[in-house]
Amino acid sequence: MTPDRIDVTEPAWTGISPTYKWPEMARYALYGLVIAAVSALTWLSGEWWGYAITAAVVVVTIVVVAFVPRRVRATGYQLREDDLLVRRGILFLRFVAVPYGRMQLIDVNRGPVVRALGLSDLKFVTAAASSAVTIPGVRADEAERLRDRLVDLAESRRAGL
Incomplete structure (x- = not known):
């Protein structure tokens, strides 16, 4: 397959x-x-x-x-069935797939400037050392909603391991 x-x-x-x-x-x-x-x-x-x-x-x-x-327009993410896919870059495209079952930490960061604009940065940490994936510039309410959804998905996928 x-x-x-x-x-x-x-x-x-x-x-x-x-x-x-x-x-x-x-x-x-x-x-x-x-x-x-x-x-x-x-x-x-x-x-x-x-x-x-x-x-x-x-x-x-x-x-x-x-x-x-x-x-900024080229940066995006996609919730797929088994993983979160993050896209960045113009000339050098980077696609990172983070399996829900491998997510260990979902961190919402809000620096002073970004917070003043009502935005947040989401950081995903997995067991792999080089997998610190970040989605910058997410609206604060969307970041909270996305974090909660991803935590639920990660817990349900880890339970199935």
């Missing part, structure tokens, strides 16, 4: 909140600003490459910030 293939065009994907783009854009812009400020120290040399480094940092920051809304 062959497992079901992932249909990336299937409309059953649930996207994260579009509002999540604002804290992400602010975070990348702040990082870029700090790196540009540090690179400005190269101006003391008086050489052209000092200015070029700062200009490159600014250009890269602008490009990264410009792509944030598209990355």
